[in-house]
Amino acid sequence: MSSEFPALASPDATWRAYEALLGTTPDLLYVFDLQHRFIYANRALLDMWGMTWEQAQGKTCLEIGYEPWHAAMHDEEIERVIATRQPIRGDVPFPHAEKGVRIYDYIFTPVIGVDGEVEAIAGSTRDVTERTQQEQRMQLMVNELNHRVKNSLVMIQTLIRQSMRSSSGMREAQEKIDARIMALSITHNVLTREGWHSADLVELVSAAVAPYATAEGRFQISGVSHRLPPHKAVALSMALHELCTNAVKYGALSVPEGKVRIAWQPSDIDEAGRALQLEWQERDGPSPSQDIVKGFGARLLEQGLSHDLGGATALDFQPEGVRYRARIPIEDSQMAA
Known part of the structure; x- marks a missing residue:
């Protein structure tokens, strides 16, 4: 058997495969035209909006219902992608129709036409709410751990100093230090x-x-x-x-x-x-x-x-x-x- 993947039977089959992937991925996939209008949105994005494609087709972010600051931010980013022909990435909170406010990581990518010019902007957005919350929890834990370690070191330092000061010799001091650190442990x-x-x-x-x-x-x-x-x-x-x-x-x-x-x-x-x-x-x-x-x-x-x-x-x-x-x-x- 050949080690190569078999080719799909026809361009129609290729498009159906793309549609199957785009329609079932949990990521939000979409395409803007040069006037910042949506010319494609996959099922996950439509579900997030709570809209059908007929309701969303050809609309800008502002017309879809994005907050003015949010729509203006994406308008500026789209223009930057067109001007620089380079992808741009960011993250933003957005209200999901069913899940409430979520945190999304997104990337806008230029689509280059046969003439070498940008003909559209493709976007991919991923819900990173749980990951972001986990990172915040981890940072809080690290900060708390640093605080505890500092406090513990100060306490151990005090235990050692006072144990040495109140002991008649090194053996007695060592016994006191060991016992007090064990109690702390x-x-x-x-x-x-x-x-x-x-x-x-x-x-x-x-x-x-x-x-x-x-x-x-x-x-x-x-x-x-x-x-x-x-x-x-x-x-x-x-x-x-x-x-x-x-x-x-x-x-x-x-x-x-x-x-x-x-x-x-x-x-x-x-x-x-x-x-x-x-x-x-x-x-x-x-x-x-x-x-x-x-x-x-x-x-x-x-x-x-x-x-x-x-x-x-x-x-x-x-x-x-x-x-x-x-x-x-x-x-x-x-x-x-």
Whole structure:
């Protein structure tokens, strides 16, 4: 068999093949004459207009119903194609009769006659709405990722500086840095699973304390369902890490019988609005000393979180154990039923 494609039987068959292709393609195909009138429009274009060929034939863009600015733009482009004999490309929004406003990518191409002159202008237009929207979403994601990376690098830089400053030697500093970065990583994992929109508070707290839950019943966690935005989720997770670290070294988690209760609930609406009141309370451990949480941990718990959460925090050293309270401003729409 010949490797060449067989020729169609006649010119009529060739034209019927062209008509079949032009009539079924989803692209919008059309031809203007030198007076900017439509002398051909395929089915996809007629459907977009919501017109028949009899209604559209011989009309200009303005007569078809294009907005004056849109028609004027194409008139100028057609004249430029005629003058330069070069294709021109662009994109434009246009109302589809059934689908609403869509974004179209188009190209106008000169049709050269046997005398070497431009005798018509052929056009091809493609609906790129989904592609354009996807590109916009991707750009937003890239911008958001850049923002998150910068924030994470700043936080890691702060963790390293403060860990070095509050440590007695390199080994202790390395241990603090490793633990704090691991805590940050755990929170990032939770947020990544949620597409970085928000994190469920129950999952966030459970993930933060999981490495320290060495026995059943060590942590008692209770609270209403609530979603925290990323910056608040990271801040709260780091606070829980500091509280867990201190509890393991000096507090309730340093002895087998020690326990920690973490609870939160909505507060009454006041002049500052609605909020969650979160509390960490240690029990059955050694009496705490304020000296054990001096340095970066205390500053993070009392000052850093107050800023990042947008609410007040308080760290108390009660005889029964360390108590930490945080007020987290919320919106009613963030509360689950």
